[in-house]
Structure formats: C-alpha cells, structure tokens
Amino acid sequence: MTYYISGTHRSGPMPRPMGRVFRAMAFRPWQLLVRRLARRKTWFLLSALDDHLLNDIGISRGEIDRVASDSAGDDCIADRAGQPASKTTQLNPRRTTMTSKTTTSQKPARTPVAMNGVDTPTLLATINAVGAQPELAKFQFRARSRWISGTHSESTMHGYFGAGGEHKHKAAYKAEGDHPAVLCGADNGPTPVEWVLHALASCLTAGIANIAAARGIKLRKVESTVEGDIDLRGLLGLSDKVRNGYQGISVSFDIDSDASPEQLQKVIMQSKARSAVFDVITNGVPVQIKVKTPALA
Numbered sequence: 001m002t003y004y005i006s007g008t009h010r011s012g013p014m015p016r017p018m019g020r021v022f023r024a025m026a027f028r029p030w031q032l033l034v035r036r037l038a039r040r041k042t043w044f045l046l047s048a049l050d051d052h053l054l055n056d057i058g059i060s061r062g063e064i065d066r067v068a069s070d071s072a073g074d075d076c077i078a079d080r081a082g083q084p085a086s087k088t089t090q091l092n093p094r095r096t097t098m099t100s101k102t103t104t105s106q107k108p109a110r111t112p113v114a115m116n117g118v119d120t121p122t123l124l125a126t127i128n129a130v131g132a133q134p135e136l137a138k139f140q141f142r143a144r145s146r147w148i149s150g151t152h153s154e155s156t157m158h159g160y161f162g163a164g165g166e167h168k169h170k171a172a173y174k175a176e177g178d179h180p181a182v183l184c185g186a187d188n189g190p191t192p193v194e195w196v197l198h199a200l201a202s203c204l205t206a207g208i209a210n211i212a213a214a215r216g217i218k219l220r221k222v223e224s225t226v227e228g229d230i231d232l233r234g235l236l237g238l239s240d241k242v243r244n245g246y247q248g249i250s251v252s253f254d255i256d257s258d259a260s261p262e263q264l265q266k267v268i269m270q271s272k273a274r275s276a277v278f279d280v281i282t283n284g285v286p287v288q289i290k291v292k293t294p295a296l297a
Helices: 018-047 051-056 061-071 075-081 093-102 120-132 192-214 261-274 276-283
Strands: 003-005 089-091 144-149 152-162 165-177 219-230 246-257
Touching: 120 192, 165 192, 192 219, 192 246, 192 261, 192 276, 246 261
Parallel strands: none
Antiparallel strands: 003 089, 144 152, 152 165, 219 246
16 A cells, blocks of 8 residues: 655655754654564564464464464554654555555455454453463363252352363352253243253354454444254153264354455354363263262261
C-alpha cells in the first residue's frame, strides 16, 4: 500500500518548530527500545509454539519474524508519532489500487490481539508456559453431590487442582438434577443426561471462541442446538440389546461472524478436535466407583 505526505506533495516541506524537533529526537531512542522489546517478546512467544499450534492461530513458522516485527509497529507509524500535526498522512487511492494488484499474493502479517472476550496474548502465553513445564498441565476437577429426595440431587463445584496447586472458583457453583414427572421425578432440574448435552455445547463453544480469537475472526453470535436420542429400555432393564445411554448425539451451530463458511467450518472442526467433553463422550474414560458406609468407615 502506497502513502504520500501531504505536507510535501505540493508546496515543499513545512518548517518544523525547533521544540518539536528536539522532542522527537529525544523520544526516538525510547521508541526504538520499546519496539525492540515488544518484537523480541512476540518472537520468543511464537517460536516456542509447535507447528500444530501455530497452524491453529493461522501463522506459519516462516512468518514469525514478520508477525513479531508487526507487533512492535512499523517504522512509518513509529516515525509519525513524533511528527508535528501539520504533516499529515493521506492515502493515494490511485496508487493503492495499482499496488493491490501486484501484492495480492503476500499474506499480511497479523498480531494476535484480544478478541471475542478472549485475552489471546495471555492464552498463547499459557500454552507456551505449559509447553515449557508439562507438570503445569495436570488438573483435577471435582464435584460433590448430595441426595435431596427422590431423584433430586444437587452437586457443588468449588475447588480444583491445577497448575501445581489448589484453586477455588470465585463462587461455589451448584447444579441440580432430577427426573421429569413423566419419569417419576419432581422436575426440580434438568436430567443428568441433559447436563451431558450442556457440557458438550459449553465445551465446543468455548473452543470456538478461543480458536476464532487466535485466528483473528470476530464473532457476533454463536448458538447451538444439541440433541441426544435415547431408548429407555436399556436403563429400565427391559432389554440387554439396548444401551443405557445415548444412541446418538447431534450438534448444530448458528454462527454470525466476519469469517467465510469455509473458515468457520475449520474453526468448528478444530474445536471438536480439542474438546475434552467430546473426547470423554466419544472415546470413553475409565470410571472407578467406591462405596463408603458407616460400617466400613
């Protein structure tokens, strides 16, 4: 893209007030230092990621230097900060059109920024930290449940272990489960199998927000419908040929964003590939059940 300086285009360069010249000269070394530090920080952050993670955020390894340089600001922008207001920068429409025809093959550098409510730089820094210290990746989540009456129970999620220590949510979150009246319950909350659908939707949606932000895609709306088909003959013990749980689950997304349908499809597929809940549902997980009674305490 071509620019020209209006102050020198027609009538020659405008004289600079000496005070502004001295201020620009004084601040110039600090500007260069700040840009150099920002460039090095971004370069080290991106270089520590493997090729798969770089692909997730839409950056190839060969573009790291260019993205790091872009994160520190280009020369013309930094120079412009110290120039007097009388020297403005304008766009030459004719030259822009000509230049765009010859540079369409170049992929513009993009610096990860906060987007969709996701602090993308912190997200990448977290990935970088866990990659450098794998022990930080070990987490244990917990739910404590108590029976209330009939098929009604309440679970509390508060404390968990992760990143090398114990943590607590900012509040003790509670979730109630029950059966509807048609299944002999009091309908005090969603059924446990409906909570499974919620967990899947929540996990996939979080992944979409993170991946879209890392790839520079602005989201305006993300809605999903999750449906699970179940045959109660299995859990009621009426047939040993019918499984107890869902026979199939379908997920449908309605997304409004700046991305093309092809880009959104890739984001959704990447979210599915990295979803913990999708993995639990489709691959299963070992479950150990222990019983503690007063007689055995």
